[in-house]
Amino acid sequence: xTWFIKNSTPLKTSDSVTVRVPEGMWEKCPSCxxxxxxxxxQRNENVCPxxxxxxxxTPEARFQALFDEGKYNLxxxxxxxxxxxxxxxxxxxxxxxxxxxxxxxxxxxVWVGRGKLEGIETVICVMDFxxxxxxxxxxVGEKITRAIECGTEERLPVIIFSCSGGxxxxxxxxxxxxxxxxxxxxxxxxxxxxxxxxxxxDPTTGGVTASFAMLGDINIAEPKALIGFAGxxxxxxxxxxxxxxxxxxxxxxxxxxxxxxxxxxxxMKQKLARYLTYFLNPDLFEAEPGA
Amino acid sequence: MSRDVSxxxxxxxxxxxxxxxxxxQPPNAKTSREISKHEQxxxxxxxEIYSNLTDWQRCIVARHPNRPYTRDYLxxxxxxxxxLHGDRRFADDPAIMAxxxxxxxxxxxxxxHQKGRDMKAKLHRxxxxxxxxxxxxxxxxxQLAEKFGRPIICMIDTPGAYPGIDAEERGQAEAIAYNLKxxxxxxxxxxxxVIGEGGSGGALAIGVGDHVCMLQNAIYSVISPEGxxxxxxxxxxxxxxxAEALHLTSDKLLKLGLxxxxxxxxxxxxxxxxxxxxxxFRDHLSNWLQSQGTVVPQNHLTSRYQKFRNMGIFxxxx
Numbered sequence: 001x002t003w004f005i006k007n008s009t010p011l012k013t014s015d016s017v018t019v020r021v022p023e024g025m026w027e028k029c030p031s032c033x034x035x036x037x038x039x040x041x042q043r044n045e046n047v048c049p050x051x052x053x054x055x056x057x058t059p060e061a062r063f064q065a066l067f068d069e070g071k072y073n074l075x076x077x078x079x080x081x082x083x084x085x086x087x088x089x090x091x092x093x094x095x096x097x098x099x100x101x102x103x104x105x106x107x108x109x110v111w112v113g114r115g116k117l118e119g120i121e122t123v124i125c126v127m128d129f130x131x132x133x134x135x136x137x138x139x140v141g142e143k144i145t146r147a148i149e150c151g152t153e154e155r156l157p158v159i160i161f162s163c164s165g166g167x168x169x170x171x172x173x174x175x176x177x178x179x180x181x182x183x184x185x186x187x188x189x190x191x192x193x194x195x196x197x198x199x200x201x202d203p204t205t206g207g208v209t210a211s212f213a214m215l216g217d218i219n220i221a222e223p224k225a226l227i228g229f230a231g232x233x234x235x236x237x238x239x240x241x242x243x244x245x246x247x248x249x250x251x252x253x254x255x256x257x258x259x260x261x262x263x264x265x266x267x268m269k270q271k272l273a274r275y276l277t278y279f280l281n282p283d284l285f286e287a288e289p290g291a
Numbered sequence: 292m293s294r295d296v297s298x299x300x301x302x303x304x305x306x307x308x309x310x311x312x313x314x315x316q317p318p319n320a321k322t323s324r325e326i327s328k329h330e331q332x333x334x335x336x337x338x339e340i341y342s343n344l345t346d347w348q349r350c351i352v353a354r355h356p357n358r359p360y361t362r363d364y365l366x367x368x369x370x371x372x373x374x375l376h377g378d379r380r381f382a383d384d385p386a387i388m389a390x391x392x393x394x395x396x397x398x399x400x401x402x403x404h405q406k407g408r409d410m411k412a413k414l415h416r417x418x419x420x421x422x423x424x425x426x427x428x429x430x431x432x433x434q435l436a437e438k439f440g441r442p443i444i445c446m447i448d449t450p451g452a453y454p455g456i457d458a459e460e461r462g463q464a465e466a467i468a469y470n471l472k473x474x475x476x477x478x479x480x481x482x483x484x485v486i487g488e489g490g491s492g493g494a495l496a497i498g499v500g501d502h503v504c505m506l507q508n509a510i511y512s513v514i515s516p517e518g519x520x521x522x523x524x525x526x527x528x529x530x531x532x533x534a535e536a537l538h539l540t541s542d543k544l545l546k547l548g549l550x551x552x553x554x555x556x557x558x559x560x561x562x563x564x565x566x567x568x569x570x571x572f573r574d575h576l577s578n579w580l581q582s583q584g585t586v587v588p589q590n591h592l593t594s595r596y597q598k599f600r601n602m603g604i605f606x607x608x609x
Contacts, residue, residue, distance in 0.1 A: 172538045
């Protein structure tokens with residue numbers, strides 16, 4: 001019986017020894033597996049210097065990079081998710097929300113900021129994948145709708161950075177209806193002739209893609225983002241065959257006519273500002289009533 | 292609890308068979324007494340079973356192979372209806388039927404998912420799962436209705452939008468999104484019926500209306516119970532639990548303020564008595580259409596907008 005008891009430490013051959021690095025100094029690129037010095041990564045706007053992979057970044061980092069001098073006001077911070085269905089999977093939704101709040105994530109999965117982008121007063125929504133996969137529940141729907149309504153009322157351009165797995169399952173059909181709610185608000189923004197730019201980042205799928213993310217006057221995406229309606233796994237299970245290389249990437253969507261451009265992060269601010277100037281203060285060519 | 296499609300219906304099916312057997316015998320006073328006695332028992336049994344269905348059993352009823360589909364409502368309630376085809380962009384999608392017809396002497400526009408009854412029809416209709424061209428066709432016909440001032444009747448019955456390579460390539464997400472935005476502003480009255488399965492975005496894409504009604508045993512959900520179970524419990528077999536958790540039944544959605552009314556079904560569900568279902572549907576639709584004048588009221592769009600605007604439950608501190 002003693003044959004099966006390990007009573008000695010295994011041999012340590014040199015290549016199995018892991019190098020212990022101080023926590024937080026280095027980051028591994030999920031795409032090319034390169035180990036990158038974190039400071040260098042940050043200097044490069046969280047884009048891998050070797051393969052150009054765009055790391056997911058926090059809404060705060062996004063705002064810092066976009067708003068002039070990094071100055072902005074957070075809006076609708078008081079709108080928070082509740083647990084209207086008393087939803088219970090393996091974990092209780094209520095507990096998940098509590099834990100997130102405890103870990104300083106009080107903004108739910110979208111942040112709304114208002115400030116100047118190259119001097120243009122703008123409302124920007126940024127989704128946060130770290131908060132329940134960026135999923136859209138009632139609170140997210142409400143915050144984005146208010147941001148759009150603010151755009152309509154004050155004639156401020158609206159920019160939304162999507163990053164989401166889709167509607168939030170834990171709020172059932174309440175989440176589903178946020179798609180209709182936000183889309184209706186965008187229809188009103190349309191009528192007011194105020195520009196809306198949708199920026200899709202990795203990943204954007206499900207009910208978010210199938211509502212506001214595809215409704216921009218201009219739709220752009222960061223390079224190599226996963227963008228689609230159905231997730232790749234669902235499609236694979238349905239059709240039972242391999243998906244083509246690069247399927248549902250930003251570049252694939254550009255090729256199929258769903259995007260206006262693929263814009264690298266370092267050019268994002270300048271491009272957004274340029275797009276906005278095309279649409280601000282629209283000239284009205286219709287005849288004046290009575291003219 | 293069994294997962295067999297007909298398990299909870301077994302006593303009903305047996306009793307029905309007994310009645311059929313009696314009816315096949317030469318009629319006399321005794322058998323006719325027996326028949327009416329059994330028929331009363333059947334009604335009682337159906338009421339009992341159907342008023343105690345679990346949410347998962349309601350899903351089974353909503354997907355019942357004999358449940359009336361969009362085409363059945365058209366054939367039984369509309370006259371002179373014509374289906375119109377194609378999105379003028381790419382193709383015609385048989386998973387969605389759209390066109391015009393007469394309902395009680397009034398010209399109306401219809402749009403609905405169609406699942407297909409037998410295997411050949413199911414494949415032709417892609418099991419009621421539309422591709423982008425289906426949603427674009429629906430919108431084209433609805434815009435025709437707007438142009439010529441006809442009310443729109445939408446019938447939802449789909450497992451969801453089709454998740455396939457071709458659908459993604461042609462912009463499934465964009466097609467759905469665009470419908471949501473345009474339907475919010477269409478200048479004619481829109482009534483939406485969820486007649487069977489309301490599968491997520493693929494259902495909502497023809498579901499933005501002034502009045503949303505669910506048939507009693509229909510379901511409407513952000514994800515299928517099987518999908519939810521496989522994500523949350525990593526086991527699609529937990530769909531009973533998932534169905535409860537998702538709040539996808541008509542009574543629960545009415546309480547959440549996500550739909551406007553529930554249309555009652557015959558005692559044993561729509562599939563057990565389609566004629567009875569058509570009657571109830573006709574009455575509901577007729578009532579609603581009569582409440583809609585020929586002129587779209589000024590506040591019409593704002594009330595549709597406000598209805599969806601107010602959906603959602605969250606808290607606001609401070």
